[in-house]
Amino acid sequence: WGKVDLLARQQTDLFSGRRDEDEWIFRNRLGAVVEGQLRERVGFRVSFEQTREEGIERKYVIRSDVFEPRREAVQLKGGVADYHEATAAISFGLGDLVDVVAGKGQVMWGPAPEDNLGLSANTPSYDMVLLRSRLGVVRFEHLAARLRPCPDRPDAPTCRGLADEESSYIVNGMTRGLEREKYLAGHRLEASPTRWIDIGFQEVVVYGDRGPELAYLNPFMFFWAAQSYLGDKDNVMMTLDVDVRPHHGWQVYAAYTIDDLKKLKIFSDDFANKFSFQLGALWTNPLGWAQTDVRAEYVRVEPWIYTHKFP
Numbered sequence: 461w462g463k464v465d466l467l468a469r470q471q472t473d474l475f476s477g478r479r480d481e482d483e484w485i486f487r488n489r490l491g492a493v494v495e496g497q498l499r500e501r502v503g504f505r506v507s508f509e510q511t512r513e514e515g516i517e518r519k520y521v522i523r524s525d526v527f528e529p530r531r532e533a534v535q536l537k538g539g540v541a542d543y544h545e546a547t548a549a550i551s552f553g554l555g556d557l558v559d560v561v562a563g564k565g566q567v568m569w570g571p572a573p574e575d576n577l578g579l580s581a582n583t584p585s586y587d588m589v590l591l592r593s594r595l596g597v598v599r600f601e602h603l604a605a606r607l608r609p610c611p612d613r614p615d616a617p618t619c620r621g622l623a624d625e626e627s628s629y630i631v632n633g634m635t636r637g638l639e640r641e642k643y644l645a646g647h648r649l650e651a652s653p654t655r656w657i658d659i660g661f662q663e664v665v666v667y668g669d670r671g672p673e674l675a676y677l678n679p680f681m682f683f684w685a686a687q688s689y690l691g692d693k694d695n696v697m698m699t700l701d702v703d704v705r706p707h708h709g710w711q712v713y714a715a716y717t718i719d720d721l722k723k724l725k726i727f728s729d730d731f732a733n734k735f736s737f738q739l740g741a742l743w744t745n746p747l748g749w750a751q752t753d754v755r756a757e758y759v760r761v762e763p764w765i766y767t768h769k770f771p
Contacts, residue, residue, distance in 0.1 A: 484516050511528065511542070511544065511545075520536040521536060547566070548564050549562065564588070569662050569699075570660070570699070571701045571713035573742060576738070577759075578697065599651075601647065607644050607666070608642070609641075645676035645677065657703065658702070659703075666695045709746075710742070713742075714737075717735060719765045735765065738757065738759045740758070
């Protein structure tokens with residue numbers, strides 16, 4: 461079987477805090493999704509979305525002027541910005557225990573229904589291979605992906621100088637720079653001791669300036685120890701989360717992510733302790749109102765989390 465869904469959406473957001481005054485941002489999206497299944501073990505999904513973004517009195521000069529994080533091929537046109545995103549992935553089973561997802565897409569790990577601290581779908585898509593396995597109440601996933609590096613170009617001043625100047629050559633009178641290698645790996649273990657609670661633990665590492673690292677391709681390797689063995693030059697984050705459903709329609713969740721810490725001063729205000737914390741609650745169909753939900757969430761993000769000494 462297969463199906464095609466057409467997408468047309470107009471999104472309006474009010475942002476405050478990034479400038480002196482509140483600002484309205486308008487995003488108009490057009491696209492399509494094609495997905496289907498072959499027999500019972502093979503599935504596929506292809507999508508494309510074109511977006512135009514504009515704001516009242518906003519000028520798009522550099523890439524950081526664009527609010528949308530899920531963007532590719534950005535075209536800055538003064539008062540507007542155009543960008544798109546395409547994904548394509550295939551999934552298939554290897555026996556009864558392991559499923560494989562390969563292609564260009566995203567992975568979201570965590571208890572929150574939308575944005576999570578560890579891996580969120582609110583990012584550009586990437587080429588990846590994802591292994592998924594389930595045995596009783598235990599679920600395990602392992603991810604290996606290639607990321608696009610920060611572009612060394614005039615409209616991205618925060619990335620200027622990050623390219624490898626020696627990895628370039630002249631062709632037809634023009635200099636072609638080669639992008640630096642950048643990769644993402646992660647694994648997540650999740651267990652459901654009862655029907656109303658899920659507990660998860662995950663590690664995610666970003667590394668680069670070399671090919672895929674075998675230590676991070678090992679699904680069962682403890683990444684925190686592996687990056688120490690490899691010279692402490694990669695960025696590893698650990699997340700512990702819990703998802704509780706005490707009553708039908710209710711969900712309470714929490715997550716704690718550690719980017720870096722001093723073990724002897726873990727509960728102090730030491731600047732080296734970089735962590736983030738998320739606490740939320742979701743109530744679906746409140747008071748019998750169908751197709752309605754109420755969500756409250758608190759997120760604390762310490763300065764410099766998600767950063768590393770090597771860009």
